Amino acid sequence: MTTATATISPDICYHCGEDCLSESVAFDDKAFCCSGCKSVYQILDESGLCSYYDLEANPGINLKNTRHRARFDYLEDEEVIDRISDFRNQNKLSLTLYVPNIHCTSCVWLLENLQKLDSGVLQSGVNFLKKELSLLIDTEKTTLRDVVEQLVTIGYEPEIRLEKLDSKTEKSHRNRSLWLKMGVAGFAFGNIMLFSFPDYLDTTGTGLGDNFHIFFGALNIILALPVLVYSSSNYLKSAFAALSQGGVNLDVPISIGIVALFFRSVYEIITMTGTGYMDSFTGLIFFLLIGKLVQQKTFHRLSFDRDYRSYLPIAVNVIDKNGDEKSVSLDKLMPGKEIHLRNQELVPCDATLLSEKAYMDYSFITGESEPVSVTMGERIFAGGRLIGTSALLKTKEKVTNSYLTKLWNHEAFTNNDKELKLTTFADKISPYFTVAVLGIAFFTGLYWLQTAGMEPALSVFTAVLIIACPCALALSTPFTLGSTLNIFSLNGLFVKNHLLIENLSKATSIVFDKTGTLTNADAAEVHFHGNDLKEAQKSWVRSACRNSIHPLSRKITNYLSTVITSNSVKKGSKSHGNLPSMTTGLHQGDRVVEYQPNSISTLVTPRDDRPVISSFDEIPGKGIFAVIAGNHVVLGSRQFLSEQSELDITEIPITEFSGSTIHLIINGNYKGFFGIRSGMRDGISDLLQAIKEKFSTYLLSGDNEGQKDEFTNCFGANGSLLFNQKPEEKLEFITSLQKNNEHVVMVGDGLNDAGALRKSDFGIALSDDVSSFSPACDAILEGNSLHKLKEFMGFSKASMKIIIASFVLSLLYNTIGLGFAITGHLSPLVAAILMPLSSISVMIFTSLTTRYVARKRGLAIWR
Amino acid sequence: MEVIYMLIGFSLLIALIFLGLFFWAVKSGQFDDQYTPSMRVLFDSKKSSSEKSNNNQKHRDE
Numbered sequence: 001m002t003t004a005t006a007t008i009s010p011d012i013c014y015h016c017g018e019d020c021l022s023e024s025v026a027f028d029d030k031a032f033c034c035s036g037c038k039s040v041y042q043i044l045d046e047s048g049l050c051s052y053y054d055l056e057a058n059p060g061i062n063l064k065n066t067r068h069r070a071r072f073d074y075l076e077d078e079e080v081i082d083r084i085s086d087f088r089n090q091n092k093l094s095l096t097l098y099v100p101n102i103h104c105t106s107c108v109w110l111l112e113n114l115q116k117l118d119s120g121v122l123q124s125g126v127n128f129l130k131k132e133l134s135l136l137i138d139t140e141k142t143t144l145r146d147v148v149e150q151l152v153t154i155g156y157e158p159e160i161r162l163e164k165l166d167s168k169t170e171k172s173h174r175n176r177s178l179w180l181k182m183g184v185a186g187f188a189f190g191n192i193m194l195f196s197f198p199d200y201l202d203t204t205g206t207g208l209g210d211n212f213h214i215f216f217g218a219l220n221i222i223l224a225l226p227v228l229v230y231s232s233s234n235y236l237k238s239a240f241a242a243l244s245q246g247g248v249n250l251d252v253p254i255s256i257g258i259v260a261l262f263f264r265s266v267y268e269i270i271t272m273t274g275t276g277y278m279d280s281f282t283g284l285i286f287f288l289l290i291g292k293l294v295q296q297k298t299f300h301r302l303s304f305d306r307d308y309r310s311y312l313p314i315a316v317n318v319i320d321k322n323g324d325e326k327s328v329s330l331d332k333l334m335p336g337k338e339i340h341l342r343n344q345e346l347v348p349c350d351a352t353l354l355s356e357k358a359y360m361d362y363s364f365i366t367g368e369s370e371p372v373s374v375t376m377g378e379r380i381f382a383g384g385r386l387i388g389t390s391a392l393l394k395t396k397e398k399v400t401n402s403y404l405t406k407l408w409n410h411e412a413f414t415n416n417d418k419e420l421k422l423t424t425f426a427d428k429i430s431p432y433f434t435v436a437v438l439g440i441a442f443f444t445g446l447y448w449l450q451t452a453g454m455e456p457a458l459s460v461f462t463a464v465l466i467i468a469c470p471c472a473l474a475l476s477t478p479f480t481l482g483s484t485l486n487i488f489s490l491n492g493l494f495v496k497n498h499l500l501i502e503n504l505s506k507a508t509s510i511v512f513d514k515t516g517t518l519t520n521a522d523a524a525e526v527h528f529h530g531n532d533l534k535e536a537q538k539s540w541v542r543s544a545c546r547n548s549i550h551p552l553s554r555k556i557t558n559y560l561s562t563v564i565t566s567n568s569v570k571k572g573s574k575s576h577g578n579l580p581s582m583t584t585g586l587h588q589g590d591r592v593v594e595y596q597p598n599s600i601s602t603l604v605t606p607r608d609d610r611p612v613i614s615s616f617d618e619i620p621g622k623g624i625f626a627v628i629a630g631n632h633v634v635l636g637s638r639q640f641l642s643e644q645s646e647l648d649i650t651e652i653p654i655t656e657f658s659g660s661t662i663h664l665i666i667n668g669n670y671k672g673f674f675g676i677r678s679g680m681r682d683g684i685s686d687l688l689q690a691i692k693e694k695f696s697t698y699l700l701s702g703d704n705e706g707q708k709d710e711f712t713n714c715f716g717a718n719g720s721l722l723f724n725q726k727p728e729e730k731l732e733f734i735t736s737l738q739k740n741n742e743h744v745v746m747v748g749d750g751l752n753d754a755g756a757l758r759k760s761d762f763g764i765a766l767s768d769d770v771s772s773f774s775p776a777c778d779a780i781l782e783g784n785s786l787h788k789l790k791e792f793m794g795f796s797k798a799s800m801k802i803i804i805a806s807f808v809l810s811l812l813y814n815t816i817g818l819g820f821a822i823t824g825h826l827s828p829l830v831a832a833i834l835m836p837l838s839s840i841s842v843m844i845f846t847s848l849t850t851r852y853v854a855r856k857r858g859l860a861i862w863r
Numbered sequence: 864m865e866v867i868y869m870l871i872g873f874s875l876l877i878a879l880i881f882l883g884l885f886f887w888a889v890k891s892g893q894f895d896d897q898y899t900p901s902m903r904v905l906f907d908s909k910k911s912s913s914e915k916s917n918n919n920q921k922h923r924d925e
Contacts, residue, residue: 175895176895
């Protein structure tokens with residue numbers, strides 16, 4: 001084995017595929033971007049798990065960006081283990097972990113070969129779509145904590161959230177019974193079809209002996225019985241429930257058809273008057289269940305009903321009397337404890353700050369785009385994210401009593417009746433449909449009774465009920481909305497429930513949140529206004545800012561780093577073919593590193609191109625003063641600059657820039673200022689311009705009015721912009737719109753939008769990473785697909801039209817069938833052809849038209 | 864023609880066996896996750912770790 005040496009190389013990391021720009025670690029003839037990646041390779045190499053690298057190129061997870069390693073002390077707590085495990089006895093433990101880092105074939109392979117790394121793991125299986133790892137552990141050989149820590153070392157940190165404590169993972173066995181029901185129906189359908197065939201071919205009625213009739217008839221009844229009792233039970237139950245509540249849903253006419261079909265067939269077979277309609281009956285149920293299965297297709301990996309418990313981590317580090325850190329699960333966290341939070345960690349409950357100073361990012365809770373600075377003794381609210389150096393806090397409330405939790409438990413936030421009110425178009429017309437069918441059946445029956453007698457009258461009566469069974473009608477909604485849902489998800493919009501698409505199609509006004517929705521905190525726009533800076537001056541400023549933990553300094557550092565590095569990258573010739581996609585990832589990676597408190601020390605250490613800082617001073621909240629290579633650099637507010645330099649305050653211009661400004665003085669000369677504002681997402685202004693004609697658009701922001709001017713043009717005359725809105729006010733605003741009979745679509749991202757998202761007719765939570773936390777909503781939209789919103793709404797309208805068109809189509813079949821039934825010509829053969837034909841043609845019609853419409857609107861199709 | 868009774872009996876028996884297999888497959892969870900198994904197809908089972916690292920070396924050299 002070769003020893004590790006640090007070299008400068010332009011390679012990409014063998015483990016994770018990141019650019020090894022600053023320094024790379026060579027090991028075993030391979031380059032790694034950091035020692036973390038190298039050690040993972042070492043572990044895998046020793047265990048003979050290097051197939052990991054053969055399945056996909058550079059599959060690993062970059063460990064440079066790991067914020068800090070979470071502590072898993074709480075996994076030794078017996079009670080916690082009991083509460084998160086699915087099953088447990090003396091020496092076996094099975095549990096399911098959510099591992100957000102699962103992203104490729106190699107991940108699946110490695111995690112399923114976990115027993116090679118830890119012999120205590122008996123079984124491991126991955127569900128790729130859900131990003132779940134199910135483990136069976138031998139607790140005599142290893143502990144849960146060891147296994148989880150091993151996972152963390154190789155880069156697959158499981159996410160264990162508070163909600164997991166309270167609810168056992170609900171195993172999704174619901175679909176299984178549907179599969180079984182469909183299997184039974186399909187089995188009976190195929191076999192009965194086979195047994196009925198001789199009868200259909202036997203047109204003269206001579207070929208088959210009576211014994212065969214009895215034999216096939218008996219077999220048909222035996223095969224159809226489980227279909228009636230088991231497979232169609234859901235329809236019968238639902239129809240019965242609806243009727244007993246005095247309502248009528250689509251299952252009522254279906255159930256009438258099912259019952260009529262079965263009992264008429266039994267009657268015909270027993271009295272030997274005919275062969276019955278058992279093939280149509282089983283086929284009908286089979287197709288209906290296929291429709292159900294399509295309808296049940298949900299997005300497993302997404303959770304739409306999350307509350308604060310899935311936002312907060314499962315445990316925090318508490319400092320005990322001896323000064324030792326110990327992690328304690330949140331539900332045991334008492335007021336008055338000292339907790340230690342690190343960069344990017346969440347505050348679990350209301351607390352006061354014990355450290356001197358900290359920056360809190362409340363953007364998720366309140367919508368404020370800039371982090372807030374907190375000084376010792378001030379109150380910190382739960383849900384804030386710590387940015388910069390780590391801090392000590394003293395807890396004030398229990399987790400269940402803090403501001404964040406109260407917000408969630410606010411009465412208005414928990415209205416859940418939206419989904420109960422959802423009905424399909426099919427359900428709405430089913431009362432009329434049922435009445436019409438029963439009416440036709442009675443009148444034709446009455447007519448036949450008077451002209452031909454009891455027997456034919458009864459047969460016509462049942463024939464009408466059979467053929468009018470709205471099977472195709474019942475299929476049109478799930479198939480249309482199923483493929484609409486599929487196309488939406490291909491384009492980055494994940495809708496919770498297919499019924500909600502109707503709400504989207506009815507929308508009349510659209511409300512947007514600002515921070516994180518229209519703007520993107522990560523894409524902060526930084527511009528320097530003033531005299532052009534020389535390269536050397538830029539690097540002085542960058543070095544000065546790098547030493548500050550203020551969020552604005554970080555943004556300037558990032559901005560200057562991209563300016564400086566992009567120049568140097570241009571100079572050095574790159575020979576990698578796959579670089580274009582890499583470079584963007586590189587900057588993102590850089591940024592996260594910059595936030596790391598411990599990276600400051602490493603960055604300050606001078607490298608060849610980095611100027612030496614001889615003195616540095618920061619007045620928190622005001623500005624910084626630094627001497628770099630003998631040059632005086634002062635950055636900060638106007639006030640600060642005039643105090644720190646000989647310049648009079650009048651010499652520093654008052655800016656008309658909307659956003660934050662930071663003025664710069666180098667060696668006593670005023671150079672200009674940095675203007676910083678959070679950047680708008682791509683294509684937003686085009687989107688807003690396009691939709692403001694058709695819909696009333698509103699901006700509802702928890703932030704200040706800093707960016708008002710930018711947005712005024714984008715919103716229509718019949719809309720408005722509201723700033724400084726509290727979560728409750730957002731909710732009330734939606735309610736007031738709804739009182740004016742508006743159908744409201746709300747687009748938001750943070751917890752401060754949660755109530756509004758819930759209340760609106762269609763709440764869309766925007767998320768840059770769909771598997772990360774988003775508040776309760778009706779749909780999750782990928783951040784970079786927001787510009788397609790207009791197409792989504794147009795397409796949802798088109799889907800509703802397709803449903804109506806397919807209704808017309810299926811009613812056409814029903815009318816043709818009724819023609820046969822009323823005249824008394826509905827033979828089993830006609831039913832056996834007509835019923836599957838109508839179902840299949842409705843399925844084909846809906847899926848082809850949705851695809852056609854989607855393509856016409858420029859949405860991606862096909863899967 | 865009476866042989867038909869027997870033939871149908873056998874065909875039903877076989878069909879029932881397949882239905883039973885389907886039940887077993889559903890109950891053992893094979894229909895719960897329909898995506899991940901398609902990825903597992905790509906995994907080769909290799910014999911020993913030493914051979915493996917040699918193979919890897921070769922692949923990378925190529």
